[in-house]
Amino acid sequence: MNVYIKVEESVCIDHKEIKMKDIMSLYCTDKDMEQQIKNKSIYHFIDRGNQRKCFSVLKVIEKIKEVDKTLDVINLGPQDFIVYYKKKQDESKIMHYGKILFVMLVAFFGASFSIMTYNTDVGIEELFYNVYEMIMGSAPNGPNLLHVSYTIGLAIGIIIFFNHAGKIKLNDDPTPFEVQMRLYERDVNDTLMIDAGRKEEEEDVDS
Known part of the structure; x- marks a missing residue:
């Protein structure tokens, strides 16, 4: 059978x-x-x-x-x-939501810092200044349409790339975070199994 x-x-x-x-x-x-x-x-x-x-x-x-x-x-x-x-x-609701809030804050400020350092590195402020002056014929006085459109476009691009906005998903495909987490999980499992085999800690027929 x-x-x-x-x-x-x-x-x-x-x-x-x-x-x-x-x-x-x-x-x-x-x-x-x-x-x-x-x-x-x-x-x-x-x-x-x-x-x-x-x-x-x-x-x-x-x-x-x-x-x-x-x-x-x-x-x-x-x-x-x-x-x-x-x-x-049994985890209290305060602790549960506290962890969620902590992750949200870390993700928000971490992403904000990364975007700001990238913009500084490529000189986006100077680029906007030169583009505005070239089109309008005068130097900009503070934030302008370029800054607003760039901010809106950045937010839309992030939502489309990560396929996630709150509880809303644009399609049924896994998000990049989910893909990376599954790859990380598989790599961890493979490493643990290899180490267990080398250390002879794996439950096998001869153990």
């Missing part, structure tokens, strides 16, 4: 015991056997803080074979994966 499994590259759980159903999708024509495999325990975290553990899919196959040695396990997912254990923590 064939058993098809597809393990996630990384899984986050809030309970110490890891069962098959926590880490993968599974298909088997025998539904009783399928439920039996899904409820099979694969690992148990010790009683301490947040942890992570790297696994080889061979460990999963070994556990499935403990249910029935005649099963043919077909892996459709990655060969290695990570399980994160994070304890449940």
